[in-house]
Amino acid sequence: MKKSTIALILGLVLIVGGAYAGYNLLQNKDAPVTTSEQPVTTSEQPVTTSEQPVAGPENNKPVAGDQKSAEANPQNGRPVVSAPDFTVFDKDGNKVKFSDFKGKPVVINFWASWCSFCKVEMPDFQKVYDKYKGERIEFMMVAGTDGKRETRESADNFLNENGYTFPVYYDEGLMGRDNLDILESANAAYMVSGYPSTAFVDSDGNLIGVYTGALDEARLTKLVEFIMDEANNGKTMEDALK
16 A cells, blocks of 8 residues: 555544544543542631520530549449649639539630620629639639630620629630640630530539520529539539529
8 A cells, every 4th residue: 555545544544533532622621631630629608606695404425524534323323524634824814723622513604805795694604703703613704715715805805894803814724834634724624615604513513404595694693503402413404594
């Protein structure tokens, strides 16, 4: 076969092949291109703040501190969970450990001055604190001083402006003060995911439960009375709010 004939045939093959490929390309021009890259997630996602809406008692469940210490209560089956220890600072800058209050019921409120729901419940906490001040119960109002969104100065300004006198402590483990490990932080110990949150601990050091959301005077009073009454051993926080 002559070289000119072979060249002609090859030329025709290339033309037909190119046309076919072009046809397929046009047919699939709208098809999605799949690569090995995953979809890109941008930072423009809905922002969830640490401030939670007001929660009812049905939404509150005990937060386990040391799961290994939990065992069934022989009275009615309520899990017994030891309240985890933590380190905070008082207004004079002294270290205070939660275990220092061992033997007394304790109310631990987690708050921040930027939290609108905290501002709603603060007057009720002051009223209840004033009512039970001097009795066998401790209040620990723990400010989430992370050094950024909340500082000791901003917390103090808020307290002074409103004339609050309940015992305030600063969770500066959040910012690593005095080389505190983050796990020594009160917020970390109780796995606080939103403000306000309030933990209730009985005189035996058992964590009764954590209420997430703003508490009013009536509900707070019920829960305070509940942890002060040793006859309630074995009952739950939900029982107190019925």
